[in-house]
Amino acid sequence: MLLKNRLFTPGPTPLLPSAQTAMAAFTMHHRTAEFRALFSRVIADMKEFIGTNNDVLILAASGTGVMEGAVTNLTSPGDKVLVLTAGKFGERWRDLAKTFGCAVELISAPYGQTFSLDEIRAKLTPDVRVVYVQATETSTGARHDVQGIAKLVRGAGSDTLLVVDAITGLGTTHLDVDGWGIDVIIGGSQKALMIPPGLAYCAVSERAWQRMETTKTPRYYFDFRRERKAAAKGESAYTPATSLFAALGAALDFIRQMGAGDLVDGRKALIDNAELAAEMTRAGVQALGLKLFAPTAPASAVTAVLAPEGIDSSAIVKGFREKFSAVVANGQGEMKGQLFRIAHLGYYDYLDTVGLLAALEQVLSAMGRSVEFGTAVRAAQQVYARNATSR
Ligand SMILES: *Cc1c(COP(=O)(O)O)cnc(C)c1O
Numbered sequence: 001m002l003l004k005n006r007l008f009t010p011g012p013t014p015l016l017p018s019a020q021t022a023m024a025a026f027t028m029h030h031r032t033a034e035f036r037a038l039f040s041r042v043i044a045d046m047k048e049f050i051g052t053n054n055d056v057l058i059l060a061a062s063g064t065g066v067m068e069g070a071v072t073n074l075t076s077p078g079d080k081v082l083v084l085t086a087g088k089f090g091e092r093w094r095d096l097a098k099t100f101g102c103a104v105e106l107i108s109a110p111y112g113q114t115f116s117l118d119e120i121r122a123k124l125t126p127d128v129r130v131v132y133v134q135a136t137e138t139s140t141g142a143r144h145d146v147q148g149i150a151k152l153v154r155g156a157g158s159d160t161l162l163v164v165d166a167i168t169g170l171g172t173t174h175l176d177v178d179g180w181g182i183d184v185i186i187g188g189s190q191k192a193l194m195i196p197p198g199l200a201y202c203a204v205s206e207r208a209w210q211r212m213e214t215t216k217t218p219r220y221y222f223d224f225r226r227e228r229k230a231a232a233k234g235e236s237a238y239t240p241a242t243s244l245f246a247a248l249g250a251a252l253d254f255i256r257q258m259g260a261g262d263l264v265d266g267r268k269a270l271i272d273n274a275e276l277a278a279e280m281t282r283a284g285v286q287a288l289g290l291k292l293f294a295p296t297a298p299a300s301a302v303t304a305v306l307a308p309e310g311i312d313s314s315a316i317v318k319g320f321r322e323k324f325s326a327v328v329a330n331g332q333g334e335m336k337g338q339l340f341r342i343a344h345l346g347y348y349d350y351l352d353t354v355g356l357l358a359a360l361e362q363v364l365s366a367m368g369r370s371v372e373f374g375t376a377v378r379a380a381q382q383v384y385a386r387n388a389t390s391r
Contacts, residue, residue: 135169
């Protein structure tokens with residue numbers, strides 16, 4: 001059959017058509033009143049998308065750039081920081097913090113699992129300057145208990161900062177940024193926002209701005225205070241990724257429409273969409289006898305599925321690509337070959353979700369697994385129907 005190229009990867013994700021058109025048509029110069037109006041409108045909308053009253057910064061970078069900024073702006077060499085790690089992105093926090101000379105204390109959970117709050121409580125001494133964690137660990141498909149962690153950090157009565165990499169958490173997971181007291185929350189354009197890679201954003205609390213008055217780690221491009229000053233005038237410190245701002249404006253309009261004109265409702269609808277797609281996918285793969293890699297705390301951003309005994313997940317990934325031109329993600333690092341990952345971030349609908357499961361049945365069958373066609377699809381259909389009647 002004819003093949004359509006489709007991404008099911010947890011970044012980059014499928015592009016919103018109206019955002020692509022907005023980008024393609026965009027020619028504005030960034031030091032103009034017109035662009036300043038777009039910039040300020042996008043920042044205001046992003047506050048609603050993130051769910052915060054804190055300052056929002058949007059930089060031209062991949063997500064890791066702003067992760068780096070969350071280390072350089074908030075720490076001085078020798079500062080004790082607590083890194084919670086349970087996968088490749090947690091390890092990125094560890095590596096970043098070490099690179100800039102922090103004294104890194106680690107709490108690790110095995111890949112596919114999440115943290116013990118008791119262990120965090122025990123290690124959260126008042127001398128910890130910053131806690132770094134992911135909302136959802138994209139490499140394993142696990143969701144971390146940000147609310148529980150925030151309660152411990154805030155409850156400790158110290159001025160410890162909480163920094164959350166929610167690059168795949170935003171738009172897939174309900175997070176009460178200000179209510180829980182998250183000091184810096186980070187996102188990226190190529191995930192739930194349905195636009196290409198190139199923008200990284202964050203919301204920064206007053207407590208975090210105060211910390212920046214005294215921290216000493218060198219920083220230049222990712223100097224958050226400089227960006228805040230420029231943003232107050234509707235500008236960024238350096239040349240912004242102008243066409244991506246146009247795309248982001250269109251994406252936020254789309255999300256607002258999902259909420260019948262209300263962006264906060266639209267954000268909730270986008271999250272509910274990801275949750276339903278994830279639940280359908282989990283039901284489908286499990287009905288085929290496959291196992292989830294993160295069964296105890298599965299994220300709605302991405303579902304990680306263990307390859308069946310004796311099968312390398314690379315062959316499944318290849319099967320999707322060759323048979324259907326569909327791109328699913330292999331395991332990252334040491335997990336390569338063990339699992340494959342299906343994203344639910346952003347622009348996925350019912351047909352994408354059911355179609356991917358039907359394709360999985362074909363891929364496994366072609367590899368010689370005995371598959372009763374319709375098994376995964378039926379399980380997903382039941383989840384969908386149950387959800388539709390419960391509304
Ligand atoms: C995608 C992603 C990042 C950022 O990766 P970049 O390639 O730098 O955009 C960071 N953390 C998580 C959890 C991610 O999923």
